[in-house]
Amino acid sequence: MANLKELEAKLTLQQRKAALLLVENELIGAANDEKKSQEEMAEEVGVGRMTLYRWRTQNKVFIEYMNLIADDFLGSHRAEVYSQLLKTIRGSQPSIKGIDLFLRRFGLLTDRQVTTTEGENDKRSNEDLAKELEDLDDLLED
Template sequence: MANKARFKFDETKFRPKQREAALMLVEREFAPKEERKSLQQIADELGMSRMGLYKWDKHDPNFIAYKNYLASEVMDSHLSLVYSKLIEVIEKDGNTKGIELFLKRIGDLDTKSEISLTDNRGEESFEDRKTALLERLGQGATGSEE
């Protein structure tokens, strides 16, 4: 089930018919092309203008976030199918991309890398470090051979 907090919508700010409109728009996106309702048909069913529906769909961040949440819910309902297809590809081809996706999903492959740098030189000045380096190179503090 999709995490509502991730989508950051506020249900208290919904206008009348926004829930129904969002659901209808999501259903439209997942329907086969030949079965999709037009935006005008959806607007007519809701008793509103197509332009009003368009404005919600393209310019209302709260509505868009809710619609994305609903779409995520639909996708979650297909998760077992996606996993089964992923396993089929891995078994059939030994597909490395499929294996990578699977390992990322179960948390065994992390794409994040962390580099930690520690400065152990303390408060030594540049001149002191330069002198020490030149001495290790056998050139003395002046930079000339002795």
């Protein structure tokens, strides 16, 4: 993933402003029930609504830049998220999902899959396997 400065160098000032507005609108505006329309944001940036639409749906550099801005914003709220997680764990009825998430976050719980094979073919010798491979090669040649 490219860093923020590399992406900024590939975008115009209007695109950088639009990315910031879009992230703010989604993360802050939605939380305050003050979301702007796409038309309003496009007008504020000085582009058409369809241009803004193409940037946020088709321009990979723009999308990656917008995602990095969102990651930075959310990263600043990590303490709040951890606080809410602890509330779900410490509540009168602790959340199993919250405990699971906590343990996974710190690598104390992982998914583990074990596959075992049982049957009479488990004890084939190297010669048996070589013969079987020869038979398969013969079938492929026919």
